[in-house]
């Protein structure tokens with residue numbers, strides 16, 4: 001069965017370096033038979049980083065972020081995927097704030113505070 005890959009463009013500018021590199025990476029993944037879905041973070045509905053609500057730590061939520069905003073479809077798609085491509089410009093020595101917000105939501109939902 002073909003692989004599903006998510007491509008996240010964490011840069012705001014169309015036609016510039018990050019956009020170009022992401023587009024090329026997508027072509028590469030597609031050339032191997034993967035199905036690629038692309039998300040341009042700066043074109044999504046408004047979203048935030050982790051708000052520390054701890055909803056994801058509730059038993060019934062099973063490590064899923066409960067915040068509903070522009071990132072929800074991205075988090076769902078990454079969860080169901082086989083691979084992830086991330087492209088971000090360097091802004092002040094770091095990945096963009098838009099990417100950091102996604103990263104916090106993506107990682108924190110999977111962290112456990114229980115001892116077992």
Ligand SMILES: Cc1cc2nc3c(=O)[nH]c(=O)nc-3n(C[C@H](O)[C@H](O)[C@H](O)COP(=O)(O)O)c2cc1C
Nearest residue numbers: 011012013016017018019088089090091092093094
């Ligand atoms: C807010 C901001 C901060 C930046 N900080 C850095 C930096 O710390 N180091 C660097 O080498 N370039 C920095 N740059 C330059 C960008 O990384 C560079 O222009 C990059 O090509 C932008 O990606 P893009 O072509 O996809 O828009 C910064 C640009 C902006 C707008």
